Amino acid sequence: MLQTAEETNGGDADKRVAVITGATGGIGSAVAKALSGAGYQLVLSGRSTSKLNALAATMQTASVVVAGDLQDSALPHLLLSTALESFGRCDVCLNNGGILEVGQIQDIDIDRVCEMVRVNVEAAFRVTYAFLKHFVSQRTGHLINVSSVLGKKVRSTAGAYAGTKHAIEALSEALRMELSKTDVQVSCIEPGLIRTGLHDGWEIHPTQLMGISEPLLPDDIARMILFLLQQPSHVRIPQLMILPKGHEI
Numbered sequence: 001m002l003q004t005a006e007e008t009n010g011g012d013a014d015k016r017v018a019v020i021t022g023a024t025g026g027i028g029s030a031v032a033k034a035l036s037g038a039g040y041q042l043v044l045s046g047r048s049t050s051k052l053n054a055l056a057a058t059m060q061t062a063s064v065v066v067a068g069d070l071q072d073s074a075l076p077h078l079l080l081s082t083a084l085e086s087f088g089r090c091d092v093c094l095n096n097g098g099i100l101e102v103g104q105i106q107d108i109d110i111d112r113v114c115e116m117v118r119v120n121v122e123a124a125f126r127v128t129y130a131f132l133k134h135f136v137s138q139r140t141g142h143l144i145n146v147s148s149v150l151g152k153k154v155r156s157t158a159g160a161y162a163g164t165k166h167a168i169e170a171l172s173e174a175l176r177m178e179l180s181k182t183d184v185q186v187s188c189i190e191p192g193l194i195r196t197g198l199h200d201g202w203e204i205h206p207t208q209l210m211g212i213s214e215p216l217l218p219d220d221i222a223r224m225i226l227f228l229l230q231q232p233s234h235v236r237i238p239q240l241m242i243l244p245k246g247h248e249i
Contacts, residue, residue, distance in 0.1 A: 015061065017087045019043040019079050021070060021127060022097035024051040027146060027194070030218035031094055031225050036061045038226060040092070043083045045075070062087070070097045070123035071115075076130035092229065093131040095124055096146040102158045113160045120164035125171060132175060135184045144225060145172050147188040149241060153249050169239075176238045185236060187228055191221055192243035212246045 018035050022028040024046030032044055032055060042063040044052050052065035064086045068075045083090040098120045101112040128143060135141025150158060151165035169188055176186045194216040220242060228237055 015039055015041050015087075016091040017041045017043070017083050017089050018092035018094065019045070019083050019090060019131070020094045020096060021045045021079070022146075023055060024048050027191075027218045027221050028094065028096045029055055030222040031096070032059065032063075034219075034222035034226050035092075035229075036063065038229075041087050043079055043086065043090075045079055046097075070127070071118055073126060075123075076127045079127075080130055080134055090131070090134060090141070092142045092144065093127065094144050094146070094225065095127045095131075097123060097127075098146065098164075100161055102161055104157055108157075108160070116161065117164055120161075121167045124168055128171060128175070132179075132184065132186070136179070136182070140183045142185040142187065142229060143175075144187045144189060144228065146221075147172070147190045147239075149190050149192045149243065149247070149249055151188065151190055152241065155249060173238065176236075180236075183233060187237055188239045189221060189225065189228075190239060190241040191216055192241070192247040192249070194218065194221065194244075212244055214244055214246075216242060216244045 018040045020028050020032050020042060023032050023044040028046065032042055036042060036059040039061060041061050042059060043066060044056060044063055045066045045068060046052050047067065047069055049065070049067040052067055056063040056065050064082055066079055066082050068078065080090060099116050101109065101116045103109070124145065128145065131141070131143055135143065145168050147168050148165045150162040151169040154162045172186050172188045179186060193212050224240055224242055228240065231237065
């Protein structure tokens with residue numbers, strides 16, 4: 001489903017365009033606001049039309065919303081075609097959609113684990129290749145995959161989630177190497193403990209479990225993504241790990 005915020009009337013061809021998945025909250029929402037403030041026109045995607053429309057209404061630049069489930073294999077191409085049809089270009093994709101399922105062996109919900117693999121790996125891979133093929137064809141573009149500190153580490157009860165993020169790290173690094181002599185860039189953002197909706201419903205929040213009083217905020221990640229995008233073309237940042245004070249992992 002495609003809707004345009006009432007305040008916007010399309011975009012100027014000279015403005016850069018970014019597609020953001022998982023835009024309805026947390027990192028995705030914060031990055032949307034930061035990029036809009038920096039002049040980017042946006043395609044915002046998530047499962048909730050109402051949340052996307054509410055976000056689009058706050059943007060300073062033209063924004064289009066596309067509600068859909070990342071498990072729909074057609075969604076990545078719809079997002080790309082929406083950017084091209086609405087704004088005539090696509091420069092950046094933030095591959096941010098994901099879910100978190102952890103638990104001890106006897107308690108973990110294996111059906112939820114398999115859904116997590118479909119979203120965090122299969123869907124993320126589909127987004128990656130759909131946008132990189134386009135970026136290669138236009139000889140420029142920046143794909144930013146949202147990984148995790150657990151893309152580099154593991155911890156008890158979170159092996160399945162860490163495995164999904166290790167998969168993203170491996171794919172991103174191989175693609176970076178393949179594209180290293182081009183102007184197409186691939187980066188992984190690796191946040192440590194961050195206060196988002198991923199931990200909603202936990203009996204004990206990770207801030208208490210880990211003794212971290214000031215976790216990262218989505219705005220911290222948005223600031224780092226802007227940093228990536230503001231670098232000269234000869235500067236490459238394949239991986240950027242961001243940890244809060246006190247995160248020992």
